[in-house]
Amino acid sequence: MMRPHKAPVGRPGLQATTLDAVRQDAAHCTRCPLYKDATQTVFGEGRQGARLVFVGEQPGDSEDLAGKPFIGPAGQLLNRALQEAGIARADAYVTNAVKHFKFLQRGKKRIHQKPNAGEIDICRWWLDQELALVKPHLAVALGATAVRSLTGKSLPVMASRGKVLPGLAAKRVFVTVHPSFLLRVPDEATRMREWTAFVGDLRKVRELMEAA
Numbered sequence: 001m002m003r004p005h006k007a008p009v010g011r012p013g014l015q016a017t018t019l020d021a022v023r024q025d026a027a028h029c030t031r032c033p034l035y036k037d038a039t040q041t042v043f044g045e046g047r048q049g050a051r052l053v054f055v056g057e058q059p060g061d062s063e064d065l066a067g068k069p070f071i072g073p074a075g076q077l078l079n080r081a082l083q084e085a086g087i088a089r090a091d092a093y094v095t096n097a098v099k100h101f102k103f104l105q106r107g108k109k110r111i112h113q114k115p116n117a118g119e120i121d122i123c124r125w126w127l128d129q130e131l132a133l134v135k136p137h138l139a140v141a142l143g144a145t146a147v148r149s150l151t152g153k154s155l156p157v158m159a160s161r162g163k164v165l166p167g168l169a170a171k172r173v174f175v176t177v178h179p180s181f182l183l184r185v186p187d188e189a190t191r192m193r194e195w196t197a198f199v200g201d202l203r204k205v206r207e208l209m210e211a212a
């Protein structure tokens with residue numbers, strides 16, 4: 001189904017009753033102009049009954065080509081951190097706030113661009129439907145874009161890190177950094193410290209899930 005660009009932003013009523021139906025609908029999304037340059041919509045992945053959801057920013061280069069979330073360098077780091085924290089990725093639902101890759105073409109390279117507030121809010125249409133169907137106990141916001149999409153607020157991640165905030169479509173939102181933040185840390189000592197802090201956040205997530 002083709003939709004005009006000026007379709008209302010997030011918070012739809014439930015449009016479809018299965019994730020597969022929403023996925024098929026999202027595959028033809030033209031709600032904002034990002035679909036024009038991206039290869040495809042990258043929808044979330046995981047079980048409809050998952051109790052834990054991870055929300056990233058947007059697909060990267062590898063995800064855009066493969067059509068799957070978090071399979072590139074940031075995804076591999078996330079997988080390692082989840083394993084170290086004792087969380088099985090297969091038990092969770094993994095998705096992004098924005099479903100199309102936003103980039104600048106520089107020769108053969110595609111350089112990641114941050115989605116803006118308007119793009120995040122428009123794409124909440126899809127995230128809200130995913131969350132309405134999955135109904136997780138907890139949604140983990142990986143970075144600022146996910147925090148905005150899940151809470152409706154632009155909050156500084158470091159001030160909210162490790163806290164559980166009230167969410168829009170998911171009741172509870174745990175805030176942590178995006179794994180690509182670890183990839184950008186320039187020195188080894190800081191990288192190790194940030195890795196430990198990230199795994200610590202994910203251990204907290206596991207504890208919250210076990211206590212639920």
Ligand code: URA
Nearest residue numbers: 056057058060069070
């Ligand atoms: N970064 C994200 O936020 N999501 C992905 O799927 C990959 C990289």
